[in-house]
Amino acid sequence: MDINYRNEKLKKQCTSLKDAKxxxxxxxxxxxxxxxxxxxxADNLQSVINYPPFHFHDLKGERxxxxxxxxxxxxxxxxxxxxxxxxxxxxxxxxxxxxxxxxEEVSNHYx
Numbered sequence: 001m002d003i004n005y006r007n008e009k010l011k012k013q014c015t016s017l018k019d020a021k022x023x024x025x026x027x028x029x030x031x032x033x034x035x036x037x038x039x040x041x042a043d044n045l046q047s048v049i050n051y052p053p054f055h056f057h058d059l060k061g062e063r064x065x066x067x068x069x070x071x072x073x074x075x076x077x078x079x080x081x082x083x084x085x086x087x088x089x090x091x092x093x094x095x096x097x098x099x100x101x102x103x104e105e106v107s108n109h110y111x
Contacts, residue, residue, distance in 0.1 A: 001042045002100045013106060024078070024106075031072050032106060035080065045084070045091070045098040058091070066104060067091065077109040 005011035012019040014036045020029035035054070042048050049056045054069040063081070065088055071078040081104040084091055091098065 001039055001044065001048070003036070003039060004100065004102045006102070006104050010103060010105065014103065028072055028076070028078050032078070032080070035069065035071060039101065043099075044096050045101070046095040048101075049092070049095050058088070064088075071106065079107065079109055081105045081107060 013023045017033050020032055056069050059066050066081055066083045068079045068081055083102045084098055086098055
C-alpha cells in the first residue's frame with residue numbers, strides 16, 4: 001500500500017526508528033515501525049483488515065470517517081488514526097481495491 005502522511009513530522013515519526021524513539025517509548029516506537037512496514041508491504045487494505053493484531057476499526061462521533069489500528073495491542077492505548085479517499089460505506093466492503101492510506105496521527109487514546 002501507499003501511505004500518505006498528514007505532515008512531515010508524522011512521516012518522520014513513522015518511518016524513522018530514531019525519530020519514533022524520540023516521540024514515544026521504545027516499545028511503542030518499535031511496534032509502530034513494524035506496523036508501518038507491514039502496511040507498506042500489504043497489497044491492499046484487505047490485508048491490513050485481516051491481520052488481527054491491528055484491530056482495525058472505524059471510529060465514531062467527531063472522528064466519524066476515520067479508522068484506528070492498535071500499535072501495541074488491545075492492552076495499550078496507542079493507535080494509528082487513518083482515513084481513505086473511498087466513501088465510508090466502501091472501506092470494508094471494497095477493501096481489496098483500496099491501496100492508498102492517509103495517516104492522520106499516532107496518538108495515545110487516553111490523553
